[in-house]
Amino acid sequence: MIPTFISPKASSGSPVIRAVIDADLSRLANRAKPFAIPVHYPGGGGEEALPLGFQYTAPANLVLFVMINGLVSSLAIVRLRSSGLSQRLLATPARTRELFAMLTVAPFQQMLVQSLFLIFSAHWFFGVHWGDSIGVFLLTTALICFGVSLVFLMGTIFHSPEQPPSLGPWIGVFLGMLGGCMWPLEVVPPFMRSLAYLSPAARAMQGYRALIFGHASAVAILPDAAAMLLFAIAFSALGILRLRPQLSR
Numbered sequence: 001m002i003p004t005f006i007s008p009k010a011s012s013g014s015p016v017i018r019a020v021i022d023a024d025l026s027r028l029a030n031r032a033k034p035f036a037i038p039v040h041y042p043g044g045g046g047e048e049a050l051p052l053g054f055q056y057t058a059p060a061n062l063v064l065f066v067m068i069n070g071l072v073s074s075l076a077i078v079r080l081r082s083s084g085l086s087q088r089l090l091a092t093p094a095r096t097r098e099l100f101a102m103l104t105v106a107p108f109q110q111m112l113v114q115s116l117f118l119i120f121s122a123h124w125f126f127g128v129h130w131g132d133s134i135g136v137f138l139l140t141t142a143l144i145c146f147g148v149s150l151v152f153l154m155g156t157i158f159h160s161p162e163q164p165p166s167l168g169p170w171i172g173v174f175l176g177m178l179g180g181c182m183w184p185l186e187v188v189p190p191f192m193r194s195l196a197y198l199s200p201a202a203r204a205m206q207g208y209r210a211l212i213f214g215h216a217s218a219v220a221i222l223p224d225a226a227a228m229l230l231f232a233i234a235f236s237a238l239g240i241l242r243l244r245p246q247l248s249r
Contacts, residue, residue, distance in 0.1 A: 050184050051213050055129075058122035059208035060181040063201050065118070066111050066143050067175055070150030071168030073107040077155025077243065078164060100152075100240060107151045111144045131211030135218035139207045142228035146200055149232040152239030180205045203227040 080103075119136070122128040130136045154171075158164050176182060178192075179201025185193045196202040207224030210216035 050186060051209055052184075054122065054126040055212050056184070056209075058118065058126065058128045059130075059205065059212065060176070062115060062118045062140075063143060063179070063204045063208070064172060064176040064181045065114060066147040067150065067201065068169050068172035069111055069114060070107065070147035071154055071172050072164050073110065073151045074153075074155035074158060074168070075161060075164040076106070077103060077151065078158050078161050081155075082161060100243075103151070103155075104148055108144065108148050111147045115140050115144060129212065130208075131215060132218050132221075135207070135211050135216065135221045138218060138225045139204065139211070139221055139228070142225040142232065143204050145232040146204075146228050146235070149235035149239065152243060153235045154239075156239055156242035175199045175201050178202070200228055200231040203231075 119130060119140070123130065154164065154168070158167070176199075178196050179199035180196060181201055185196055185202070185205075188196070203224045207221040207228075210221050210224070214220075
C-alpha cells in the first residue's frame, strides 16, 4: 500500500511537511529506525500518551453536566424567593428543614438519573469501562452532592429568574474548563494546573481518570471523593445560612 499525503496547495508549510514525511518513509523502507520525537506538555506531561477518546470525554461530560444542572436548578429557589411563596410555606406547620429537604429532593433525583444515563450509555454504546464499581459509586455520589450544594448556594446569589438559565451554563463551562473537563490538565501551563484545583471539577476528573485509565481501587480515589464532599458541605452550609433569612423576607 502506497501512502498518500494530501495538503492544500496554498499552504506554505505543506512542501516542508511532505519532505519530512518522504524522508522518514525512505528511512523506514531501508529498515532504519523511525524518528523519535519527544513530546513534552506545559503541565508536566512527558512521553506517555494523553488520556483521550470516549474514555476521557465520558467522565468529563458527566462532571460538566452535573455542575450545569446544579447551577440551572437553582432557579427553583430564586422563584421561591421572588414570588413570596416561601413566606406562606414557612407560615404553615411545616418546619424549615422540611422545606430544605423538599428543595433537595428534585435536583438530587435529576442529577442521579442524569448520571446513571451517562454512565450506562457510555458503557453500552461507546465501550467505556469505568473501573471499580464501588469507586465509581462513591465518586459519583460525591459529585451529585456537590451539584445539589450548588443549587442552595447559587439560589441565594442569583437575584432574578432569568439569571440561572442564562449565567448557569457559562459558570459551569468555566469551572469545567478550569478543572480539566475540556482538555487534560497536562496541556496547560503549570500555574493553570495549580489553579485548576480551585475548581471541584479537577478533583472529580482526577478520580475518574484514576479509575478509568489507572484502574485504581475505591480506596485510591477516596481523597478525591472526600474533597468533593467537603466542597459540597461547605457550599451547602453557606447556601443554607444565606437562604434562611432570605426565605422569611
